[in-house]
Amino acid sequence: xxxxxxxxxxxxxxxxxxxxxxxxxxxNHDAMYWYRQDPGQGLRLIYYSxxxxxxxxGDIAEGYSVSxxxxxxFPLTVTSAQKNPTAFYLCASRDRAGQPQHFGDxxxxxxx
Amino acid sequence: xxxxxxxxxxxxxxxxxxxLLRCNYSSSVPPYxxxxxxxxxxxxxxxxxxxxxxxxxxxxxxxEAEFKKSETxxxxxxxxxxxxxxxxxxxxxxxxxTGKLIFGQxxxxxxxx
Numbered sequence: 013x014x015x016x017x018x019x020x021x022x023x024x025x026x027x028x029x030x031x032x033x034x035x036x037x038x039x040n041h042d043a044m045y046w047y048r049q050d051p052g053q054g055l056r057l058i059y060y061s062x063x064x065x066x067x068x069x070g071d072i073a074e075g076y077s078v079s080x081x082x083x084x085x086f087p088l089t090v091t092s093a094q095k096n097p098t099a100f101y102l103c104a105s106r107d108r109a110g111q112p113q114h115f116g117d118x119x120x121x122x123x124x
Numbered sequence: 125x126x127x128x129x130x131x132x133x134x135x136x137x138x139x140x141x142x143x144l145l146r147c148n149y150s151s152s153v154p155p156y157x158x159x160x161x162x163x164x165x166x167x168x169x170x171x172x173x174x175x176x177x178x179x180x181x182x183x184x185x186x187x188e189a190e191f192k193k194s195e196t197x198x199x200x201x202x203x204x205x206x207x208x209x210x211x212x213x214x215x216x217x218x219x220x221x222t223g224k225l226i227f228g229q230x231x232x233x234x235x236x237x
Contacts, residue, residue, distance in 0.1 A: 016167075018167075043222075043223050045223075045224070045225075052133070052229065052230075053229065054214065054227040054228060054229045054230050055168075055214070055225075055227045056227075057224055057225075060222065060223075060224060062222065062223070068222075070224070100165075102167055102168065104168075104225075106223045109220055109221065109223055110156050110175050110218070110220065111223075112158050112170045112173050112218075113223070113225055114170075115160075115167035115168040115169070116167050117166055117167045118165070118166065118167050120165070
């Protein structure tokens with residue numbers, strides 16, 4: 013079955029540490045997205061990529077970085093500059109304009 | 125700029141009662157609108173989408189939504205609530221060029237036996 017796989021499901025970060033969240037899709041979608049979800053705040057866009065080797069900042073990109081070296085992969089790094097990283101992170105992909113995004117099952121990041 | 129407002133962060137209904145979750149949007153161009161459902165500790169699952177083909181859109185699990193341009197609304201309804209409908213629901217509008225989704229704050233649906 014085609015879909016989006018996020019790993020790990022749970023992740024813990026120590027102070028000053030960078031961590032990377034994995035997102036892989038086998039839907040052959042061109043566009044991929046990263047969202048952050050906090051209680052009562054809905055979902056906010058961190059970064060997105062519409063094509064390989066190209067990506068754009070979303071609304072809350074500070075303290076995060078991404079890469080898009082392959083069509084199927086869009087990893088998100090939460091850097092030590094992100095002072096409040098505790099949240100639920102969701103990855104999504106989309107086929108073409110006007111089509112809905114498909115979501116992974118998320119990664120929950122916490123601070124040790 | 126596009127935006128979405130969901131009226132009511134929590135909605136409680138009895139099992140078998142009508143479900144009505146409200147969504148109003150702001151968009152300068154004909155919008156692509158979506159409703160998603162999220163169960164605890166899971167990703168978002170698409171319920172239905174409006175892409176200008178028909179104003180009444182039927183989705184999965186018995187849900188439907190009606191696009192009303194004059195009211196800039198896209199409310200989600202289900203005639204009879206089931207216990208398994210308890211979840212968080214998100215309305216979203218999509219940027220036609222980038223596909224970015226702008227989400228409402230979400231509505232938590234509680235279904236009482």
